[in-house]
Amino acid sequence: MSERLPLRERKRQRAREQIVKAAFELFAERSYGEVTVTDIAERAQVGRTTFFRYFGDKQEVVFADEQALLRSFADHHRALGTGTPPTLDEALRQLRTVVLAMCDEITSDTDYYLAHLRLVTENPELADRNTRKLAGYADTLVANLREQGASDLVAVLAPQLGLACYRTAQQLAGDDPTALRDAVDAAFDQLTRH
Amino acid sequence: MSERLPLRERKRQRAREQIVKAAFELFAERSYGEVTVTDIAERAQVGRTTFFRYFGDKQEVVFADEQALLRSFADHHRALGTGTPPTLDEALRQLRTVVLAMCDEITSDTDYYLAHLRLVTENPELADRNTRKLAGYADTLVANLREQGASDLVAVLAPQLGLACYRTAQQLAGDDPTALRDAVDAAFDQLTRH
DNA sequence: GTTCCATCTGGAACTGAGTACCACTTTAGT
DNA sequence: ACTAAAGTGGTACTCAGTTCCAGATGGAAC
Numbered sequence: 001m002s003e004r005l006p007l008r009e010r011k012r013q014r015a016r017e018q019i020v021k022a023a024f025e026l027f028a029e030r031s032y033g034e035v036t037v038t039d040i041a042e043r044a045q046v047g048r049t050t051f052f053r054y055f056g057d058k059q060e061v062v063f064a065d066e067q068a069l070l071r072s073f074a075d076h077h078r079a080l081g082t083g084t085p086p087t088l089d090e091a092l093r094q095l096r097t098v099v100l101a102m103c104d105e106i107t108s109d110t111d112y113y114l115a116h117l118r119l120v121t122e123n124p125e126l127a128d129r130n131t132r133k134l135a136g137y138a139d140t141l142v143a144n145l146r147e148q149g150a151s152d153l154v155a156v157l158a159p160q161l162g163l164a165c166y167r168t169a170q171q172l173a174g175d176d177p178t179a180l181r182d183a184v185d186a187a188f189d190q191l192t193r194h
Numbered sequence: 195m196s197e198r199l200p201l202r203e204r205k206r207q208r209a210r211e212q213i214v215k216a217a218f219e220l221f222a223e224r225s226y227g228e229v230t231v232t233d234i235a236e237r238a239q240v241g242r243t244t245f246f247r248y249f250g251d252k253q254e255v256v257f258a259d260e261q262a263l264l265r266s267f268a269d270h271h272r273a274l275g276t277g278t279p280p281t282l283d284e285a286l287r288q289l290r291t292v293v294l295a296m297c298d299e300i301t302s303d304t305d306y307y308l309a310h311l312r313l314v315t316e317n318p319e320l321a322d323r324n325t326r327k328l329a330g331y332a333d334t335l336v337a338n339l340r341e342q343g344a345s346d347l348v349a350v351l352a353p354q355l356g357l358a359c360y361r362t363a364q365q366l367a368g369d370d371p372t373a374l375r376d377a378v379d380a381a382f383d384q385l386t387r388h
Numbered sequence: 389g390t391t392c393c394a395t396c397t398g399g400a401a402c403t404g405a406g407t408a409c410c411a412c413t414t415t416a417g418t
Numbered sequence: 419a420c421t422a423a424a425g426t427g428g429t430a431c432t433c434a435g436t437t438c439c440a441g442a443t444g445g446a447a448c
Binding site: 006007008011036037038049052056057058 | 403404405406407414415416
């Protein structure tokens with residue numbers, strides 16, 4: 001099916017993949033801060049300029065694969081709407097389902113998950129960026145909840161609470177990907193058991 | 195009383211204040227991105243090198259006055275401990291008190307609050323840094339709760355939930371400083387009502 | 389006041405991220 | 419095959435942030 005794409009598009013995808021691959025190789029060899037964009041471009045056999053055409057900045061390459069993932073979960077969440085305006089509890093039930101599915105997904109490729117986690121925990125700038133990504137994702141959930149007719153307060157609060165559970169779970173699970181799912185469950189349990 | 199400090203220390207404080215003052219003046223005149231560190235240093239009548247001695251990077255100067263503030267609220271929170279291990283509900287009651295006090299404090303200087311808010315909302319990098327500051331603050335609250343004997347889950351979850359309420363309130367209050375306090379109250383209400 | 393040390397200062401030179409511009413190549417459509 | 423559009427990579431630039439150093443300055447001792 002990727003055969004069906006126009007040549008130009010295939011080339012673009014290939015270049016993009018090369019850059020991501022080169023970047024993660026280099027990040028594995030030495031720390032994020034010690035790898036320059038020029039290094040990445042050279043290994044990917046691409047001009048430095050081209051790197052910045054594909055990724056807005058050096059940090060973006062670390063999150064290259066996540067955009068599609070996050071969008072698909074926004075869709076998942078939208079599909080969970082019942083048509084009636086959700087209360088906070090209902091909204092949290094929906095979010096719990098979505099967050100758990102997300103955990104399963106991101107921990108399925110353990111190597112990538114760990115490499116990513118290491119980068120993010122060791123570099124404050126990447127941690128910041130990661131948080132921004134999550135916040136952006138939460139915003140799309142806010143929009144979903146508004147469409148479902150939730151009150152402003154519920155629509156804004158629920159995703160923030162879901163995020164809080166997820167971040168809590170991340171902190172408690174540390175670098176054990178198998179513990180993440182249970183930790184998320186525990187956090188939501190604690191939260192919804194009044 | 196500042197008269198009593200050694201000359202060297204007074205000079206340091208004065209230089210610091212000059213830099214912050216110069217920076218905020220410039221940020222008011224043109225956007226954050228259009229102000230260079232050299233600009234700030236020149237107006238503050240200080241060498242560029244000196245700027246970086248006082249502030250780790252350009253972003254730090256935006257948050258110059260907040261460190262002491264946040265520390266004082268950590269102390270406030272610590273003083274609220276009852277000696278018995280808190281449940282989630284109790285932890286949230288403590289946090290609600292602290293967050294409300296913080297709201298009163300930061301909105302008391304309306305001009306500064308609005309200038310700061312504008313900077314943070316218009317510059318993603320500053321929004322990131324702001325979030326990092328809040329997260330660091332939350333971590334000290336985690337430590338407090340642990341000392342009080344809270345379970346790991348409660349100790350980590352409660353501050354995240356408090357943060358979620360605060361961020362929700364910020365979002366709902368927009369740039370109206372008088373609305374912030376009530377919005378925080380509403381968020382905590384919604385959260386703790388059964 | 390003089391001497392001496394620790395600290396502070398700001399200039400110069402450097403690295404690396406990110407941007408703007410431009411000439412060159414490659415793809416797509418006719 | 420021809421042309422327009424899109425993609426490429428090189429050069430040169432600005433600015434953040436670091437390192438190094440020589441000179442100034444405050445504090446303490448005598």
